[in-house]
Amino acid sequence: MYICLGACKEGFKAGCRPVIGLDGCHLKSPYEGQLLSAVGLDANNMTWVIAYAQKGLVEAFEEAVPNCDHRFCxxxxxxxxxxxxxxxxxxxxxxxxxxxxxxxxxxxxxxxxxx
Incomplete structure (x- = not known):
């Protein structure tokens, strides 16, 4: 699933290099889960978050937008x-x-x- 704010998308198109780093980690807390992120480098060589997601987003989207399209990675x-x-x-x-x-x-x- 891809989630991105419009301003982040436009900023990426305007100034980021065409390199995207994808990463994920397991959350070791009472809530558990996984945190996934996509980052890029801006014109100043600084890391810039493009998108992030948490494993429970599928259920949240099914509740909020029941007719949305969903695909597995x-x-x-x-x-x-x-x-x-x-x-x-x-x-x-x-x-x-x-x-x-x-x-x-x-x-x-x-x-x-x-x-």
């Missing part, structure tokens, strides 16, 4: 793919059930009819 899809393959390659029923339990915690909409 490649990292989240990769995590789901890896978890799915762990279940697919399980050689015993207990290993399969454990892998499916992990997959369900990552995405509650996983079809678990055969798990």
């Amino acid at each position: 490649a990292r989240h899809l990769s995590i789901l793919k890896d978890a799915m393959w762990r279940a697919a390659f399980a050689t015993t029923v207990p290993k399969f059930r454990r892998a499916m339990k992990v997959l369900r915690t990552l995405d509650g909409e996983v079809d678990t009819a055969n798990a």
Whole structure:
């Protein structure tokens, strides 16, 4: 999901170099979560925040704007793919059930009819 204030976008177009740094960190507090950011360098070689997001934004947007379009980033899809393959390659029923339990915690909409 991309969120950006109009003034930040116009300022970036007017004065920033065409280099964008993407970073993320895990928040280690009672609230947990992840903080994602995109930064650039301005004309004075100073870091300039272009956009930032917190993991709970998907739910907030679904509540505030129920018809908005949402897409998953490649990292989240990769995590789901890896978890799915762990279940697919399980050689015993207990290993399969454990892998499916992990997959369900990552995405509650996983079809678990055969798990």
